[in-house]
Amino acid sequence: MSTYQNTLAFAQAQDGADPLHAFRDEFHFPQHDGWPVVYLTGNSLGLQPKAAADALKQELDDWARFGVEGHFQAKHPWLSYHEELTASAARLVGAKEEEVVVMNQLTSNLHFLLVSFFRPNGKRRKILTEQRPFPSDTYAFASQIAFHGGDPEVDLVEVQPRAGEHLLRTEDIIARINELGDELALVCFGGVNFYTGQAFDIPAITKAAHTVGAIAGFDLAHAAGNLKMELHAWNADFACWCSYKYLNSGPGSIAGAFVHERHLGKGLPLFAGWWGHDKKDRFKMERTFKPMPTAEAWQVSNAPVLSMAVHRVALEQFDRAGMDRLRAKSEQLTGYLAFIIDTVAKQTNTNLEVVTPMDPAQRGAQLSVLAHGKGRGLFDALTARGVIADWREPNVIRMAPVPMYNSFEDVYRFGSILKEALT
Numbered sequence: 001m002s003t004y005q006n007t008l009a010f011a012q013a014q015d016g017a018d019p020l021h022a023f024r025d026e027f028h029f030p031q032h033d034g035w036p037v038v039y040l041t042g043n044s045l046g047l048q049p050k051a052a053a054d055a056l057k058q059e060l061d062d063w064a065r066f067g068v069e070g071h072f073q074a075k076h077p078w079l080s081y082h083e084e085l086t087a088s089a090a091r092l093v094g095a096k097e098e099e100v101v102v103m104n105q106l107t108s109n110l111h112f113l114l115v116s117f118f119r120p121n122g123k124r125r126k127i128l129t130e131q132r133p134f135p136s137d138t139y140a141f142a143s144q145i146a147f148h149g150g151d152p153e154v155d156l157v158e159v160q161p162r163a164g165e166h167l168l169r170t171e172d173i174i175a176r177i178n179e180l181g182d183e184l185a186l187v188c189f190g191g192v193n194f195y196t197g198q199a200f201d202i203p204a205i206t207k208a209a210h211t212v213g214a215i216a217g218f219d220l221a222h223a224a225g226n227l228k229m230e231l232h233a234w235n236a237d238f239a240c241w242c243s244y245k246y247l248n249s250g251p252g253s254i255a256g257a258f259v260h261e262r263h264l265g266k267g268l269p270l271f272a273g274w275w276g277h278d279k280k281d282r283f284k285m286e287r288t289f290k291p292m293p294t295a296e297a298w299q300v301s302n303a304p305v306l307s308m309a310v311h312r313v314a315l316e317q318f319d320r321a322g323m324d325r326l327r328a329k330s331e332q333l334t335g336y337l338a339f340i341i342d343t344v345a346k347q348t349n350t351n352l353e354v355v356t357p358m359d360p361a362q363r364g365a366q367l368s369v370l371a372h373g374k375g376r377g378l379f380d381a382l383t384a385r386g387v388i389a390d391w392r393e394p395n396v397i398r399m400a401p402v403p404m405y406n407s408f409e410d411v412y413r414f415g416s417i418l419k420e421a422l423t
């Protein structure tokens with residue numbers, strides 16, 4: 001696609017040629033005045049796969065029918081349910097199966113992983129993260145530092161952009177890592193920053209962290225299901241992600257975690273629970289904890305089947321669509337959104353500043369727009385016309401056309417509504 005056009009015919013022609021277009025019909029779209037909304041918040045809560053209801057019903061029926069015996073007798077036996085999700089989850093982030101486990105929720109997983117991977121020692125006490133990480137991550141880092149007797153004001157360091165810039169340059173991240181050197185215990189970045197939509201260079205950050213003897217971990221909340229990743233090859237030490245954003249698995253659904261192979265079976269300190277115990281003799285109920293030789297060692301509790309039922313449906317869609325095809329479409333679709341925003345800004349003489357990188361390699365699906373002098377009023381006008389986008393204080397509108405279910409026509413319709421709202 002060499003040039004984009006701001007016409008319905010162009011958008012429909014792109015949809016006609018899109019090999020993933022049929023996935024749209026596999027999702028429920030909220031309605032506005034009898035029309036599906038222009039849903040641009042898959043980065044916040046992905047839409048519901050239509051197959052989710054049957055998957056849930058299956059587990060409810062098996063529970064009704066078998067009671068506790070469902071652990072063995074259910075169509076998907078509950079005892080090993082989480083294992084059925086591992087291969088898909090590992091494909092999604094580019095990991096070996098033993099490196100991945102589906103468990104808990106995101107911030108919980110971050111804490112459990114920090115227990116193992118943030119162990120300040122002597123001079124090496126600092127955590128380096130991106131400017132303005134998601135608040136939950138800041139709370140987790142600060143509380144872990146305090147838990148170890150440190151002062152978050154001193155030991156939690158954010159890489160700041162240069163004066164007048166919104167984004168971080170990889171060279172500046174690496175320079176900061178080198179500067180902190182042997183004071184650095186952990187570098188923990190988002191895969192994609194939730195606010196700016198900037199995708200960080202995970203392999204470069206990992207390599208720089210390792211060079212100074214620090215651990216490299218990643219919060220992939222906005223990267224899982226959005227970017228193509230190779231966590232194993234990139235050598236990241238650990239990662240975690242949620243499943244309700246790009247992974248369409250429902251509000252507060254089960255999350256994921258990655259621990260690199262080189263850390264498995266090494267007796268790393270961890271907070272233990274019975275589901276992390278070697279499954280061969282988990283039910284011997286022995287006194288001594290014997291960890292699984294895989295990432296499952298970090299599991300604490302028995303796994304929530306109802307939320308995994310939805311997650312399995314969603315992961316199966318990712319397997320069918322494939323991250324390569326999703327990412328190829330995503331680059332085109334988000335490029336189209338950038339073109340539409342630029343076109344409408346010119347037509348209406350408005351200053352709509354996209355702070356997300358223009359280079360597709362440095363972003364995922366999301367664009368973050370600073371609407372100078374418009375702000376909340378513009379956002380409310382879009383909402384009133386059937387666009388679901390996302391407002392973040394102080395003045396950013398975030399939009400993510402999601403390749404799994406958004407169409408080029410959605411983006412075109414967004415453009416007409418934006419123009420209406422601005423004139």
Ligand SMILES: *Cc1c(COP(=O)(O)O)cnc(C)c1O
Nearest residue numbers: 105106107134136194219221242
């Ligand atoms: C969405 C998000 C969270 C939310 O955490 P939960 O524990 O799932 O509530 C945390 N961190 C980042 C980076 C996020 O984008």
